[in-house]
Amino acid sequence: MKVALIGVGQAGGKVTERLTRFDANMGFEAVQGALAINSAKPDLQSLQFVDTQLIGADRVNGHGVGGDNELGAEIMQSDVQQVISNLDGRITSRAEAIFVVAGLGGGTGSGGAPALVHHLQRVYDVPVYALGILPGRNEGALYQANAGRSLKTLLREADSTLLIDNDAWHQQGESVEGAFETINDKIARRVGLLFAAGEVVDGVGESVVDSSEIINTLRSGGVSVLGYASEVAAEDSSENIRTVMTVARQALLTGTSMPDATAADAALLVIAGRPERIPRKGVEKARRWLEDETDSMQVRGGDFPLESDRLGALVLLGGAERSERIEAFMQRAREAKRAQGETKPDVVDQLTDDRLENLF
Numbered sequence: 001m002k003v004a005l006i007g008v009g010q011a012g013g014k015v016t017e018r019l020t021r022f023d024a025n026m027g028f029e030a031v032q033g034a035l036a037i038n039s040a041k042p043d044l045q046s047l048q049f050v051d052t053q054l055i056g057a058d059r060v061n062g063h064g065v066g067g068d069n070e071l072g073a074e075i076m077q078s079d080v081q082q083v084i085s086n087l088d089g090r091i092t093s094r095a096e097a098i099f100v101v102a103g104l105g106g107g108t109g110s111g112g113a114p115a116l117v118h119h120l121q122r123v124y125d126v127p128v129y130a131l132g133i134l135p136g137r138n139e140g141a142l143y144q145a146n147a148g149r150s151l152k153t154l155l156r157e158a159d160s161t162l163l164i165d166n167d168a169w170h171q172q173g174e175s176v177e178g179a180f181e182t183i184n185d186k187i188a189r190r191v192g193l194l195f196a197a198g199e200v201v202d203g204v205g206e207s208v209v210d211s212s213e214i215i216n217t218l219r220s221g222g223v224s225v226l227g228y229a230s231e232v233a234a235e236d237s238s239e240n241i242r243t244v245m246t247v248a249r250q251a252l253l254t255g256t257s258m259p260d261a262t263a264a265d266a267a268l269l270v271i272a273g274r275p276e277r278i279p280r281k282g283v284e285k286a287r288r289w290l291e292d293e294t295d296s297m298q299v300r301g302g303d304f305p306l307e308s309d310r311l312g313a314l315v316l317l318g319g320a321e322r323s324e325r326i327e328a329f330m331q332r333a334r335e336a337k338r339a340q341g342e343t344k345p346d347v348v349d350q351l352t353d354d355r356l357e358n359l360f
Ligand SMILES: Nc1nc2c(ncn2[C@@H]2O[C@H](COP(=O)(O)OP(=O)(O)OP(=O)(O)O)[C@@H](O)[C@H]2O)c(=O)[nH]1
Pocket: 008, 009, 010, 011, 012, 014, 015, 038, 039, 040, 064, 065, 066, 067, 068, 102, 103, 104, 105, 106, 107, 108, 109, 110, 133, 134, 135, 136, 139, 143, 166, 176, 180, 181, 183, 184
């Protein structure tokens, strides 16, 4: 799937850069263009692999918004025309989707990403998705409250919001900050493989995934979740039936970006590996298992031919907001908001539709 990536804020920029680099190193060419936007100049200067744009210089002079996500939303609103013109040529007609990437706990990404998605939806015909990073449990009340407000608005504005829980992909005992490198690397690999899986590969069979299957899986909107697991494969495909089941189970049950999210409106199972090692029978069995497990009748499946000694399973869930983990997060965000005595409406809500209209 050809995508354009726009990172907002520090986490957004770092993850966008990682993803772009992974895609280039692997030679996938799924990432068609990438731009990192921030109100903090030093954060942009540390990026080497993507184009950058500073916003809000008149308000915060390149120093960031210090966790104030209302200010983050406001400066995005003020500078959105410049952002949109900067995207000209970066989002080409080849792009099949746009992903806006942001950490939802801070200020610039948390407030800026929903506002930007809102505007992109008016300008572009392709789906505009968000890739949102939720703060880990121990990340402090401001982050939780910010992320809760940002997420509510993103769910309304984006065609689907792919969530990554910062607690999902790091070792126990390791601090979240210490684990950023690992987490970002895992996001880049998994999401990068998903994009690449949707690329049409010439000369291979009809069981190969294409981008419409990703888009259809995400069609119901709401929250989406991505899981991955891999194992060494045997040379003979018939010996890999159990391996396919194992990696599919691990991808969903222990490898997802939002642990415990299993119920979904739709799902996509992608099996990656050398085509001659992928057992059709195993893939079919794993797909049926996924149907039961997600309680969804819409489970798509396909292969992703990849030169590797391993077999990998990618599981994408669409419409997965009914999970306990997301409910627990929203509860945490509500409590944090209450503890701060906040009664303010959600980030973009308070920038009334009139003001949004006036920008166009
Ligand atoms: N996974 C991951 N999360 C990050 C990273 N950097 C920051 N975060 C998370 O993102 C949230 C903070 O957002 P940032 O992106 O740092 O903040 P910002 O959007 O730049 O906003 P301001 O700094 O307030 O202007 C917190 O939940 C952090 O844990 C990173 O490199 N990887």
